[in-house]
Amino acid sequence: MALFPDGRTFVIILIAGLFGGFVRGYSGFGFALAAMPILTIVLSPATAVPAVFPLECAIGLLTLPAERANVDLSVLKWLALGAIVGTPVGMMVLALVPAELMRLVLGLAVALATFRAWRREREAVAKSPTNLASIGFLSGCLNGGTAMSGSPVIVSLLGSNMPVLKARATLIAFIAMSASFGIVLSASHGAYSPGIWLVSVAMAPAAVVGCALGLFTFSHAPRRVYRSLSLSLLAAAMTIAIATVSLAVLRKIGFQQ
Numbered sequence: 001m002a003l004f005p006d007g008r009t010f011v012i013i014l015i016a017g018l019f020g021g022f023v024r025g026y027s028g029f030g031f032a033l034a035a036m037p038i039l040t041i042v043l044s045p046a047t048a049v050p051a052v053f054p055l056e057c058a059i060g061l062l063t064l065p066a067e068r069a070n071v072d073l074s075v076l077k078w079l080a081l082g083a084i085v086g087t088p089v090g091m092m093v094l095a096l097v098p099a100e101l102m103r104l105v106l107g108l109a110v111a112l113a114t115f116r117a118w119r120r121e122r123e124a125v126a127k128s129p130t131n132l133a134s135i136g137f138l139s140g141c142l143n144g145g146t147a148m149s150g151s152p153v154i155v156s157l158l159g160s161n162m163p164v165l166k167a168r169a170t171l172i173a174f175i176a177m178s179a180s181f182g183i184v185l186s187a188s189h190g191a192y193s194p195g196i197w198l199v200s201v202a203m204a205p206a207a208v209v210g211c212a213l214g215l216f217t218f219s220h221a222p223r224r225v226y227r228s229l230s231l232s233l234l235a236a237a238m239t240i241a242i243a244t245v246s247l248a249v250l251r252k253i254g255f256q257q
Contacts, residue, residue: 009042013199017055017206023237024059024207025214026221027230028067028168029154029175030237031056031207037241040248043199050186051199053179055207060176063215070169072162078132079139079153080177086140087181091189093141104245136174143178144185154234164226 020035032052039048064071138152153174157167186192221229 010202012038012042013202014206017203018210020052020055020203021059021207021210021212022214022217023210023233024056025063025211025216026218027214027226027233028063028172029230030234031059031175032179033151033234034237034240035203035207037237037244039199040244046191047196047199050182050191051196051203053182053186054200055203057176057179057183059207059211060172060179063211064172064176067165067169067172070165071173072166072170075132075157076170076173076177078129079136079174082133082136082138083140083143083174083178084181086137086142087144087178088185089137090141090144091185093144104242108242139174139178140181143182151234154230158227158230164223168226 016035016038019038020031020033023029023034024031035052035055036048039051043051135152135156142151154171157171160167162170218226
C-alpha cells in the first residue's frame with residue numbers, strides 16, 4: 001500500500017479504530033473482530049491482519065492490570081497453550097486459502113455460535129484441559145489466519161455461567177496474549193512494513209476514544225445487560241464481516257465476467 005493513505009481510506013481506518021475500540025472497551029474483547037471487517041473494505045488482509053495486532057495488544061496491556069484479580073488462571077493457561085499452537089497453523093493456512101473464504105466461514109460459524117449462546121441456558125464452563133486447549137487452538141488458528149481472535153473463547157465464556165467480571169477479565173487476558181503471539185509471528189515473517197505501521201498509528205487515536213467510550217458505558221450500564229449487549233456487538237461485527245466478504249466475492253465475479 002502507499003505510505004500515506006488517501007482521504008477515504010484514512011476515514012475508514014478511523015471508523016474501524018473507533019468501532020473496534022468501543023467494542024473492546026465495553027466487552028473486554030473484539031477490537032479485531034469489530035475493526036477487521038471495516039478495514040478490509042479498503043485494505044488487503046495481508047495489510048490489515050498485522051496492523052490490528054499492536055493495538056489489540058496495547059489495549060489489553062493497558063486494561064489488564066485493573067482486571068487481573070478477576071482472571072481465572074485455571075481456564076486461561078489451557079486456552080493460552082492451545083492458542084500458542086494454533087496461531088502459526090492459522091498463518092500457514094492464510095498463505096494457502098483465500099482470505100475471503102476464511103473470513104466468510106468465520107463469520108458464519110461465529111454467527112451460529114452467537115445465536116446458540118443467546119438462546120440456550122447458561123452452562124458451566126467445561127474446565128477440562130483438553131476442552132479448553134481445543135477452544136484455544138481454534139481461536140489461535142483464527143488469530144493467525146484473520147487476526148479475528150477469540151471468538152470460540154468468547155462464545156464459550158459468554159454462554160457459560162461464569163460471573164461477568166471473571167469472564168470479561170479472562171477474555172481481556174487471553175486476547176492480549178493472542179495479539180502478542182500474532183505480533184511475534186508476523187514480525188518473524190517480515191510482515192511489518194512502514195505502511196502497515198502507519199495504519200496502526202492512524203487507528204490509535206480513534207481506538208483510544210472508542211475504548212474510553214466503551215469503558216464508560218461498561219462502568220455505567222447494568223451488569224445484567226453485559227452478556228446480551230456483548231453478544232449483540234459480536235453479532236454486529238460478524239454481520240459486517242459477512243457483508244464485506246460477500247461484496248468482495250461479488251465484485252470478483254463481476255470482474256471475471
